[in-house]
Amino acid sequence: MDPQLPQYKKLYEDLRKQIVDGIFKEGDLLPSENELCSLYGVTRPTVRQALSSLVSDGFIKKHQGKGSIVHKLPKGIGILSIAGTTSALGAKNIKSKMLEKPSVGQWPDPFMFPLNDAEKRAGCVQLSRIRYFNDRPIFYDINYLPNININRFTSRTFENKSLFDILRVNYGIEIIGGEQKLRAILSDKKLSDYLRLGEGMPVLHLERHFDTSRPGYSIYSSIYCNTMDQDVYGIF
Amino acid sequence: MDPQLPQYKKLYEDLRKQIVDGIFKEGDLLPSENELCSLYGVTRPTVRQALSSLVSDGFIKKHQGKGSIVHKLPKGIGILSIAGTTSALGAKNIKSKMLEKPSVGQWPDPFMFPLNDAEKRAGCVQLSRIRYFNDRPIFYDINYLPNININRFTSRTFENKSLFDILRVNYGIEIIGGEQKLRAILSDKKLSDYLRLGEGMPVLHLERHFDTSRPGYSIYSSIYCNTMDQDVYGIF
DNA sequence: TGACCCAACATGTATTTACAAGTTGAACTT
DNA sequence: AAGTTCAACTTGTAAATACATGTTGGGTCA
Structure with a gap:
């Protein structure tokens, strides 16, 4: 490399x-x-x-x-660490589907993490997708990227590709850390539709803030995870 | 020190x-x-x-x-890292109540993590408690300790004390790491009773395996967390 | 005044060396 | 034969040093 x-x-x-x-x-x-x-x-x-x-x-x-x-390789989904979801289960079992074409817009208000002025001014690119393991929908995630120096981003295709890989290869942006908030929620109609669950079923909700190697540039994700069949795994 | x-x-x-x-x-x-x-x-x-x-x-x-x-001090409950729950919120807002007198018994079967022969033979001490933040029940946890060289453990009192502190002070056992599994579940009757929730409400379930400084000695916890008011927070 | 340059200082990476402390197994002693 | 001791090997902690790389701000030059 x-x-x-x-x-x-x-x-x-x-x-x-x-x-x-x-x-x-x-x-x-x-x-x-x-x-x-x-x-x-x-x-x-x-x-x-x-x-x-x-x-x-x-x-x-x-x-x-x-x-x-x-150590034994983790059996669950290693989403708690930075390595992401692919490390444990192997990329070959993962497929992802974009829900709509990525588009530039404003930040949701209120937003899950505080934003600085530069981020607010720039607006954000929003990408939502569903990720499947062994053809079962496990994740529904919405990713927010500040619209700063990421030209031609919206025209790229993300099917079955890692968002982080694209950022690293095309823009030289590496994830170097972050913070996250977790909670358990009940699935609403949209979620139960996306994750093929009944309504009122338990879903793990993660809100994540990634720091990158580009100073001042952060990425945000809101991830809904169906943990009925597959645990989320982490070490500490 | x-x-x-x-x-x-x-x-x-x-x-x-x-x-x-x-x-x-x-x-x-x-x-x-x-x-x-x-x-x-x-x-x-x-x-x-x-x-x-x-x-x-x-x-x-x-x-x-x-x-x-x-960095800013985490606002939520920092249970994902080893430091435990007290670091972020401050010990003064935390109270805990034992649900029953700790007692020696057999391991549940099946158990959340694989056990080795020595652990199985020894049986385990089981402690369950509810932890309150600002007088609201947030955690219901069950802790399992192998019954190996922890004499007079069951007779000690744990009200408002850290289990880990007692292990460290009285037995010289320090937590050096571990692994955990997370999932979202629905509260059953017992959980909703303990956590003062309705039935069928979302609850975060953590199963944790702690490694200690005593070789071969592990501690296990099953933690149910009400995340309605307070997020679980972590960095990575 | 404005743009540029660069010295000073920050952390990042890497080498070399030394001793402390836990583990293991072979050799020795009883 | 069984138990003990100890040497050899492991990782843990710590020092002293060197250079690379990113950041900042002041001084210089146009």
Whole structure:
């Protein structure tokens, strides 16, 4: 990929891939930190930086005196962490359908998070879609992007593509963190229609605020999740 | 407290306290890493280790070239992170009531997480309680502790005390991480009674598995949360 | 006055070195 | 043979250093 990627990130991606691909299985011991140093030609702090990311993403656990043990891959939907929804279940089981053509408009008022003046002035692009796992609708989400330097965005197509991937590839915008609010709600008519649920069924509602690598540029999502068949999973 | 606490943890606790106490306010710039080095007589890697914990706990954000900016204190209930529920709202607004005397018994079957043989053999101590914020019931939780080397546990009293604090002070057990599953459910008769909700209202259900500093010793919680008035908050 | 440049300072990445502390298993002692 | 000790290996903590990269504001030059 990018040859300018920091070494610890390359090591992180490499080890993560080997875990996801099953080369390292649940319960396996990773090579020791010193072995990884030799294998990848880096020093121990660099290795530890990569391993600590794997820990916080839930891929391994470290035990002093023993080593780094591969954690079981999460069974549920890992939406609570930054990695997004595709990491756990595998992108191949996911399909998404846009509900309407993305369009520029005003922010809803009131909005779920406070907006600064620049964001308010610019207005926002709004994208709503339904995401399916194994052909069952699990997510209905509405995404709000400030209309700042994202020309030709509305004309792009998002079917079965990751919004974050498009932002990263086409605009160099990376998600670096965020905050979220959770609550349980009852499905109304629209929700029960979109998620193929009865009315008055329990739905998990997430409101998320993403920070990006572009200073001052934030992305917002309101996500409704059917948790009847599939839990939402996270580590801490 | 403990004079053997690692330096980076002392610095973390010190800065965290200053943020919670309002000495550093939202939007303030923390002293730069080099200034903190001088102030606390440690080196930059140590300072950075402390700051990175503050970042992952959502207290600050770092900006290359600018500094570390104090984040707003979360408004909702910060149960998604390890810090627990008391950090955001302040312990003074929280009361808890035990529902029955803790007692030793068998694990429920099926159980929300897989148990190993030692845990199954030992049986478990079960504690259920309701937690109130501003005299309104928000949480109903059931906690399961393996009955291994926790003598005289059932006779202690937990009213208005943190379970984790008791474990730490009396048994030297610290929570070091864990995993959780989330879903939205409808309140049944018991839940609506405990949480003062109507039946068929939406409730957030968390199932949590805590790892502790005692090897092989895990704690489990099933938490039902009324999110009608108060969101659950998290960062990522 | 306005645009540009750049020095000063912030955090990010990386190396090297050292010692502390937990775990394991083999060798030794009884 | 069983229990103990200890050496070797693991991760944890910490220091000192160097350079890269992003931000800011003041000074310079047109």
